[in-house]
Amino acid sequence: MYTNEEMLASIKKVEANRAANAALEPERMTAEQKDEVLKTYHPDYIESEFEELKIGPNKGEKVPHQLADLLQANSRIDPSKIDLDNPKYDVDVLIIGGGGAGSSAAIEAHNGGANVMIVTKLRIGDANTMMAEGGIQAADKPNDSPAIHYVDVYGGGHFKGKHELVAKLVNDAPDCIKWLNELGVEFDKEPDGTMVTTHGGGTSRKRMHACKDYSGAEIMKTLRDEVLNRQIPVVDFTAAVELILDDQGKAAGAVLMNMETKEIMVAKAKTVIIATGGAGRLHYQGFPTSNHYGATADGLVLAYRAGAKLLYADSLQYHPTGAAFPEQIFGALVTEKVRSLGAKLVNVDGEVFMHPLETRDICASSIIRECKARGKGISTGDGEGIWLDTPMIELKNGEGTIEKRIPAMLRMFMEYGIDIRKEPILIYPTLHYQNGGIDISVDGMSGIENLYVAGEAVGGIHGRNRLMGNSLLDVIVFGRNAGRSVAAKYKDVTVGKLTLDHVNKFAEEQKAAGIVTDIVSPKLLPDYARKAN
């Protein structure tokens, strides 16, 4: 409920301009204008927030301070105290992480006959996949093609994506939609079966497939159900705290820790897939996040310490529309689909100041500019925000559209007495996605033999900016891909003698570089508990 006088006065202006604003087709920015707003206002360009790594495979490259702290921190274990000779688990495929990528990989590896096990520090499905709202891209309409999708992905990522990964992403997309549909995922369809598709920021065709605004939840719940139907073992509340290599330097398992009892266990594996997701809970630059509780970049830390190279670890995505008000949902995601359906961004004076479907980095930077440089934000008490004029959706598409297409958004704000069908909402950028991650080849393998990576932990698919709907797509495409790759690989793998020497070596490197720290990593969970004093 809005009670603040300033907000109410501004809402009056938004209402007065609504009809005209809804009819407006704002101009898109030129390449030069985009460049300027990014360089001046995007958080990735604030040099003081980054530092050079002193050790490891990416030595000399810049990453955010919080990530540098974890990448160069101490191990949680003392290798000399780990008994590697009597592993508790011995499997063909060890999957670390139980989100969309891990589950997809598990299903495909299982299809390939492998003995698969998932370990996850929370529960299967506690992942960013579950929270993805807007949709999943695939070029499956007659006016679209994988090539057109490729241009959108590659350009939207500022021409930094790895060609072969981008090609794999777009080429496998339609088959992934088919695969999900055949597992029972309920996509929004017309009565004749045609997929209901919309635009996302930076798309040149309407190729966003959705399951209302629970797209990720619908996909994740289905994948989880399928993993359970196949009786693939899921060891929950168990984190991987260190990778294990064999004497030939190949990945051969992980040291595990029970999150509740802290018991340490060893899992031996012929192949390992890291599917640990993103890093929003590191709160880079003090931003709130739309991410789930466990998004702490664990996979990057594990892989880095074992010697795998990262790519674009300095590139983060700030989703333009995090909830800015009320404070109880500060930072929560307001799906881009709200803009796909016709809501525009409006400033304190009721003016539309940009095209609502520019790419996310441009959009977020423009919102920051509107608030910080132009003073046209709306004060929320603690901070500021911009209006997202949700009632425009029903003005454009008719009454009932919001309940039908974005029920989660309606529910989330209604909890706090805000009816998004009648009132606009306040938004501000929120930390949303890790564009970078572990460098892989097109079969999903990292720089370490038999160590595969899938999902948000991968770097290079989206270049330096990801488009809406390409993350749900990437977890499915590269999750399945990794599952198939390990299924083809594991039969030929003979694991040598297990070792944690790389952990000792990393500690020596740390010492030689003069790094003294009491931080341990992987972080596993953020620390939100208030300290008594």
Place this chain on the structure above:
Amino acid sequence: MENMVNIYLFGKQYSVPASLTIMKAMEYAGYQLVRGCGCRNGFCGACATIYRIKGEQELKTCLACQTQVQDNMYIATLPFFPLIKQIYDINNIPTTQAVMMQLYPEIYACVGCNACTKACTQKLNVMQYIAYAQRGEFEKCAEESFDCVMCGVCSSRCPAGISHPQVGMLARRINGKYLQPKTQHLEDRVKEINNGDFKAFLDELMAMSDEQMQEKYNNRDIEK
């Protein structure tokens, strides 16, 4: 001075800011959560919670991440509930009422008390979707249960021992796979891709210089 309220976590009293959600209030009280905390945004169902306001009769349920604290709130979290999840092969099951009789026969023991609906943290009409499932009306069951976060609170209140979220899950998969109309344009596109129809175009794009790609991207035609 912040406006504070008294809450009781598992019976123990804490004073917390009135603006907080139950989840943040627990953290304010000093809890480092491991269980009972997942997405923190109302999608995953990890933080099912039962509470009662002192002096009131009614037992209420909610998601801790989506609910603001109130004065004199007695709170117990329900981080896990033993739902029954039956194993089945989605490629080889009946798509009629028979499947429910086979996998979840207890739904026919529903006594119609509606406790599930009253308890639902998502405000779904749970008893109604179970009724649809009983009759084999899976399309309706799927629609009615669509927003379910599978927190299990409904089942915790059910005298018949029904695992409602799993019943809805089965209905939705049957609906998505078998009952919704097939998508011809998707089938066609997958065939074209498997046939290699787009390979040459993609190869050409991959071989382009960044300058050529910039030219292409900046001048691409955007569907209205």
